[in-house]
Amino acid sequence: MLDFAAYLDRLASAEPTPGGGSAATLVGALSAALVAMVARITAASPKHAADATAAQALAGDGDALRTEFVAARPRDEAAYAAVVAAQALPRSSDAQKATRTGRLQAALAGAAEAPLVVAALGARAFALCERAAELRNTHLASDVECALRFARAAVDASVANVQINHRYLKDAETVTEQTGRLSAILDAAHGCESRTLALITAAS
Numbered sequence: 001m002l003d004f005a006a007y008l009d010r011l012a013s014a015e016p017t018p019g020g021g022s023a024a025t026l027v028g029a030l031s032a033a034l035v036a037m038v039a040r041i042t043a044a045s046p047k048h049a050a051d052a053t054a055a056q057a058l059a060g061d062g063d064a065l066r067t068e069f070v071a072a073r074p075r076d077e078a079a080y081a082a083v084v085a086a087q088a089l090p091r092s093s094d095a096q097k098a099t100r101t102g103r104l105q106a107a108l109a110g111a112a113e114a115p116l117v118v119a120a121l122g123a124r125a126f127a128l129c130e131r132a133a134e135l136r137n138t139h140l141a142s143d144v145e146c147a148l149r150f151a152r153a154a155v156d157a158s159v160a161n162v163q164i165n166h167r168y169l170k171d172a173e174t175v176t177e178q179t180g181r182l183s184a185i186l187d188a189a190h191g192c193e194s195r196t197l198a199l200i201t202a203a204s
């Protein structure tokens with residue numbers, strides 16, 4: 001189990017990992033956890049008895065997504081650590097330079113893939129937020145909005161990390177493929193976000 005205080009100490013340290021990509025996974029996990037909370041409270045409310053089954057299903061989905069976000073954290077840290085390790089390789093000779101370049105390019109592709117996966121999880125968090133808003137529990141509208149904003153933060157941070165790695169990645173095919181996937185993820189996320197905000201506004 002993650003010791004959050006110890007994690008924050010590591011995040012604040014001079015070490016390169018954990019960094020922003022790792023932190024984004026925890027922000028996403030907070031979004032999923034809040035959705036699960038909203039769902040469980042709603043499921044237990046007699047006023048929302050008609051939505052109890054949907055709320056219980058949403059709670060389970062929120063728990064599952066939270067687990068995926070948590071599992072993504074060490075993968076992101078490992079991906080960036082590979083970049084740091086590649087950058088530290090010797091480059092005195094042509095052979096060393098070639099080895100270093102190959103390792104670094106492979107690591108950069110992995111370092112872009114890790115936050116891309118987290119961005120996709122963030123889009124799923126947006127979808128869960130929309131389902132939470134559809135429960136129309138006005139007492140928890142602010143929690144749904146907080147979950148939505150945490151999902152947005154996780155996605156935005158992940159996008160930043162994908163794009164920064166693409167600046168140095170020379171494999172145009174990989175950049176094009178990852179950019180296409182990212183675009184589709186963002187389209188789905190933006191649609192959910194707009195609908196969720198409309199539901200929250202209508203409920204207030």
